[in-house]
Amino acid sequence: xxxxxxxxxxxxxxxxxxxxxxxxxxxxxxxxxxxxxxxxxxxxxxxxxxxxxxxxxxxxxxxxxxxxxxxxxxxxxxxxxxxxxxxxxxxxxxxxxxxxxxxxxxxxxxxxxxxxxxxxxxxxxxxxxxxxxxxxxxxxxxxxxxxxxxxxxxxxxxxxxxxxxxxxxxxxxxxxxxxxxxxxxxxxxxxxxxxxxxxxxxxxxxxxxxxxxxxxxxxxxxxxxxxxxxxxxxxxxxxxxxxxxxxxxxxx
Amino acid sequence: xxxxxxxxxxxxxxxxxxxxxxxxxxxxxxxxxxxxxxxxxxxxxxxxxxxxxxxxxxxxxxxxxxxxxxxxxxxxxxxxxxxxxxxxxxxxxxxxxxxxxxxxxxxxxxxxxxxxxxxxxxxxxxxxxxxxxxxxxxxxxxxxxxxxxxxxxxxxxxxxxxxxxxxxxxxxxxxxxxxxxxxxxxxxxxxxxxxxxxxxxxxxxxxxxxxxxxxxxxxxxxxxxxxxxxxxxxxxxxxxxxxxxxxxxxxxxxxxxxxxxxxxxxxxxxxxxxxxxxxxxxxxxxxxxxxxxxxxxxxxxxxxx
Numbered sequence: 001x002x003x004x005x006x007x008x009x010x011x012x013x014x015x016x017x018x019x020x021x022x023x024x025x026x027x028x029x030x031x032x033x034x035x036x037x038x039x040x041x042x043x044x045x046x047x048x049x050x051x052x053x054x055x056x057x058x059x060x061x062x063x064x065x066x067x068x069x070x071x072x073x074x075x076x077x078x079x080x081x082x083x084x085x086x087x088x089x090x091x092x093x094x095x096x097x098x099x100x101x102x103x104x105x106x107x108x109x110x111x112x113x114x115x116x117x118x119x120x121x122x123x124x125x126x127x128x129x130x131x132x133x134x135x136x137x138x139x140x141x142x143x144x145x146x147x148x149x150x151x152x153x154x155x156x157x158x159x160x161x162x163x164x165x166x167x168x169x170x171x172x173x174x175x176x177x178x179x180x181x182x183x184x185x186x187x188x189x190x191x192x193x194x195x196x197x198x199x200x201x202x203x204x205x206x207x208x209x210x211x212x213x214x215x216x217x218x219x220x221x222x223x224x225x226x227x228x229x230x231x232x233x234x235x236x237x238x239x240x241x242x243x244x245x246x247x248x249x250x251x252x
Numbered sequence: 253x254x255x256x257x258x259x260x261x262x263x264x265x266x267x268x269x270x271x272x273x274x275x276x277x278x279x280x281x282x283x284x285x286x287x288x289x290x291x292x293x294x295x296x297x298x299x300x301x302x303x304x305x306x307x308x309x310x311x312x313x314x315x316x317x318x319x320x321x322x323x324x325x326x327x328x329x330x331x332x333x334x335x336x337x338x339x340x341x342x343x344x345x346x347x348x349x350x351x352x353x354x355x356x357x358x359x360x361x362x363x364x365x366x367x368x369x370x371x372x373x374x375x376x377x378x379x380x381x382x383x384x385x386x387x388x389x390x391x392x393x394x395x396x397x398x399x400x401x402x403x404x405x406x407x408x409x410x411x412x413x414x415x416x417x418x419x420x421x422x423x424x425x426x427x428x429x430x431x432x433x434x435x436x437x438x439x440x441x442x443x444x445x446x447x448x449x450x451x452x453x454x455x456x457x458x459x460x461x462x463x464x465x466x467x468x469x470x471x472x473x474x475x476x477x478x479x480x481x482x483x484x485x486x487x488x489x490x491x492x493x494x495x496x497x498x499x500x501x502x503x504x505x506x507x508x509x510x511x512x513x514x515x516x517x518x519x520x521x522x523x524x525x526x527x528x529x530x531x532x533x534x535x536x537x538x539x540x541x542x543x544x545x546x547x548x549x550x551x552x553x554x555x556x557x
Contacts, residue, residue: 052539078541090532093468093496094554103550104540149540 001030001189002051002082002157007060009046009212020046021057022212028157033183033190035203037223043212044193045087048159051191052084053077064156081156087165087193089146091134097145098129104149120178121148122171139166147175151182157189158182164196176202200224253277253284257321260350263382265319275317276303281329292316292343302332302364305345309338309370317346320363325355325389330362337405339370346378349393351416353385360392367398369405369432376408383416390418397424401432403458409436413448414556422450428489430458438467439556442475442503451480456489456518463491470552471503482510485518495524498555 009021021043028034036044049055050062053074062070064080072080092100101117102108109117115125121144131137133145143166150158163179164172176198183190183202192199200206206223208216253261257279265271274292277285281301288294291311295304305316322329337343353359369375377399383391393413401407413420428434434454442448454463463483471477483491497505511520529551537547 054535054539074535074538075541075543078539084539086532086536088532090530090536092533092551092554094557095550099554103537103542106541153540 001065002028003063005061007050007057009050009055009057020212024214026214028189028191030189031187032204033202034205034207035200036191036193036207036209037195037200038209038215042210044209045161047209048084048161048193051157051159052082083150083153083155083158085146085150085160085163087161089142091142093132093134095133096130097133100133100145101148101152105152117148117152120151122174140168143167155188157191160192162193164194164199256323256352260321260352261319264348264350264380265317265346271317273315278320280322280324280327289314297332300332301330304334306336307338307341307343309340311338311341311343313342315344315346319347320349320361322351322359322361325353325359325387326357328360332364335365335367337367337369337373337375340372342374344376348380351383351391353383353389353391354387356388358390358392362394364396369399369401369407371402372404374406378410381413381417381420391416392419393417394421399426401428401434403430403432406433412439414439414441418446420448424452426454428454428456428458428461428463430460432458432461434463436465440469440477441556442477443472445474447476449478453482454491455484455486456491457486459487461487461489465493467495468555469497470556471497471505472500474502476504479507481522482512483520484512484514485520486514488515488517491520493522497526498552499526499528
């Protein structure tokens with residue numbers, strides 16, 4: 001469905017550029033749900049932005065259903081069915097939630113449909129459709145509206161960048177059900193950048209991205225076992241490899 | 253009225269036909285239509301050009317439209333209108349000026365509007381300015397608005413200038429008595445080599461008076477905008493000015509905030525920001541399928557709504 005070949009991305013100024021993505025290749029299959037996880041700074045968000053056309057890789061190729069879209073701009077990729085929910089969504093003074101979702105769907109949306117969409121991200125439509133997408137919304141509310149802008153589109157590829165960030169535990173349960181539904185009921189290939197166990201649990205495949213490379217691709221069972229093992233083995237002590245000689249302050 | 257007059261009227265007063273209620277339509281310096289109601293009287297001033305608009309106490313849910321249209325060039329139209337908004341009334345007043353300048357010499361309209369919003373009255377005042385015309389003649393609008401709001405009165409102002417005005421020098425002076433409330437929404441867009449000055453001075457004279465000013469503007473091309481706001485707190489009062497401008501191309505925006513507290517319980521806030529359209533706003537809308545131009549237009553339309 002979406003294939004990336006030898007993607008190399010450098011960001012920063014010419015004299016001080018950082019190699020963010022290093023020869024990444026992967027084939028995302030139709031109707032599957034992928035979770036990309038890994039440490040901060042590993043290149044996850046940058047990879048998502050490469051999918052959407054926000055970052056242009058210096059080297060490599062991106063194919064959507066066999067069509068080379070490497071040189072396509074953001075708008076063209078959106079028209080072809082790629083969507084991206086921002087990690088930190090922008091605000092729009094004077095734009096209502098209804099207007100933003102209408103722009104996302106590329107058509108006016110009836111109240112009943114708006115209700116269903118907002119309900120799926122844990123918001124009550126009555127309270128939100130005429131609110132403006134500005135500073136009056138909290139970070140969590142903004143984030144849920146951002147997710148709704150992707151849910152309202154018919155997409156081939158839907159990318160969600162840390163959907164859990166800023167969302168309370170109760171709402172997040174609802175949101176993970178929404179991802180599950182989208183996965184079960186649509187043909188969309190879903191790519192979620194996440195560290196959340198509940199999201200990892202939804203994955204058909206988990207991709208671990210670290211230091212700009214794909215470190216591991218495995219099943220959720222394997223990753224979950226590893227997570228469980230790492231927390232079981234954690235000694236919270238001085239002899240931990242990660243905190244060698246540095247854990248004194250931490251354990252008091 | 254011809255088609256052009258109707259178009260200008262629609263732009264400045266949202267009028268498609270002759271309005272219901274009281275109205276006075278002024279074209280090229282002369283009145284071309286007037287209607288009064290049992291509660292709203294419109295009288296031509298004797299000592300100078302202009303009108304006295306008298307709204308009886310207790311008048312509810314009525315409106316007055318007093319649009320001005322200029323459709324010839326080489327004209328300077330000056331009016332002095334006085335509005336008496338009677339005690340306990342609740343009315344909508346729509347003013348505004350539309351200019352179509354077909355030639356190469358200047359069309360100018362200078363309007364002084366003076367309002368007395370009496371005890372407990374509620375007035376919404378909408379003023380729209382619009383100009384068009386392909387000639388080189390400058391289209392100039394200089395409105396001066398003076399409002400006195402008595403005890404418990406409410407004045408809500410919408411001042412909008414969206415297109416075509418080459419030069420504007422706008423002055424708004426407001427005095428608020430006890431428990432009086434003021435809400436101003438200002439929207440301004442300049443392009444080409446237009447320039448616009450807006451000066452708003454609000455005196456919060458009475459106890460518990462409140463004022464809120466939300467000003468948003470977009471400056472494009474080589475246009476210039478200058479804003480000056482001053483909230484003067486003379487009693488226990490609250491005032492808030494929020495002033496946002498989007499700057500594009502080679503435009504220039506100057507914003508001068510001033511808040512003056514002359515009483516220890518005056519709470520006054522001024523927020524001002526000037527900046528370009530944020531790139532992540534453009535990227536977000538493009539990622540929804542809009543082109544860069546559509547995204548820019550959508551952001552500006554929302555901002556100036």
